Amino acid sequence: VIEVVRELADLRRAVGEARSAGRRIGFVPTMGALHEGHLSLMRLARQRSDFTVVSIFVNPLQFGPSEDLDRYPRDEERDLHLCEETGVDLAFLPRRAAMYPEGAVTTVDVGPIGDVLEGAERPGHFAGVATVVAKLFNLVEPHLAVFGRKDAQQVAVIRQLVRDLSFDIEIIVGDIVREADDLALSSRNVYLRGEERAQATALHRALRAGGEAWRRSGEVEETEQVMKDFLEGSPGVELGYARAVDPISFLHPAGEAALLLVAARVGATRLIDNLTVTR
Numbered sequence: 001v002i003e004v005v006r007e008l009a010d011l012r013r014a015v016g017e018a019r020s021a022g023r024r025i026g027f028v029p030t031m032g033a034l035h036e037g038h039l040s041l042m043r044l045a046r047q048r049s050d051f052t053v054v055s056i057f058v059n060p061l062q063f064g065p066s067e068d069l070d071r072y073p074r075d076e077e078r079d080l081h082l083c084e085e086t087g088v089d090l091a092f093l094p095r096r097a098a099m100y101p102e103g104a105v106t107t108v109d110v111g112p113i114g115d116v117l118e119g120a121e122r123p124g125h126f127a128g129v130a131t132v133v134a135k136l137f138n139l140v141e142p143h144l145a146v147f148g149r150k151d152a153q154q155v156a157v158i159r160q161l162v163r164d165l166s167f168d169i170e171i172i173v174g175d176i177v178r179e180a181d182d183l184a185l186s187s188r189n190v191y192l193r194g195e196e197r198a199q200a201t202a203l204h205r206a207l208r209a210g211g212e213a214w215r216r217s218g219e220v221e222e223t224e225q226v227m228k229d230f231l232e233g234s235p236g237v238e239l240g241y242a243r244a245v246d247p248i249s250f251l252h253p254a255g256e257a258a259l260l261l262v263a264a265r266v267g268a269t270r271l272i273d274n275l276t277v278t279r
């Protein structure tokens with residue numbers, strides 16, 4: 001059965017025992033409201049390790065002042081049930097004050113990648129992500145950690161964090177899990193009301209149109225324009241950004257592969273999606 005811990009010391013003790021017993025520790029950080037995307041990452045962790053740790057923590061540091069921190073979906077009981085069903089060994093659900101005690105002020109500065117795309121629309125977001133992930137890495141000390149490609153820029157930030165701060169942790173990336181109509185699974189999809197659910201499919205349809213433009217032309221500007229036009233012509237959708245970048249550097253693509261990224265608001269809900277395309 002799954003072990004549930006809330007205190008930092010209990011986490012260190014439980015993982016320490018598993019490590020001492022020679023087990024390989026796999027880690028999946030989440031903010032809860034778990035869906036099949038999260039579960040696919042947990043299964044990946046289980047395949048590559050023999051002690052799977054999942055954290056569930058809605059990290060206040062990565063939310064902007066006008067974002068959805070207070071209404072972010074939470075269902076602890078359901079989440080723990082899903083973790084147990086998926087074969088997770090240990091769930092870590094820290095209280096906010098345990099992660100950020102009074103007076104905690106140190107954060108991780110991720111440099112220029114933190115200021116573009118998601119980082120431009122959400123100032124401070126990636127510093128918040130990098131800070132909590134660095135803390136969780138220090139607490140869990142996993143052999144490997146699994147992240148989803150759904151948050152492509154986050155993956156790039158984590159890889160940079162691991163390299164720059166010398167974490168000895170293997171990073172594994174899981175593919176995007178989608179609904180039957182290709183909407184990327186997200187905890188925020190529960191916010192979508194009525195016709196918004198169908199309107200939200202504009203994001204991946206814009207990416208597909210962008211993919212065709214990239215294969216046809218190989219032109220960044222044309223590819224981005226196709227995606228922008230698509231989203232701006234989609235009812236109920238407010239464009240955030242639509243970009244084609246190099247999958248590693250997040251600067252303009254030079255070679256064959258382009259990472260297409262879109263962000264848009266559908267009603268009050270901000271959604272993101274991405275697609276890697278090659279010529």
Ligand code: AMP
Pocket residue numbers: 029030031032036037038040041146147148149150151174175176177178184185186187
């Ligand atoms: P979150 O709970 O939103 O912070 O996400 C936790 C992890 O799940 C992150 O590594 C996400 O990239 C990943 N994730 C979220 N949605 C999906 C999805 N649809 N497919 C695969 N991974 C996902």
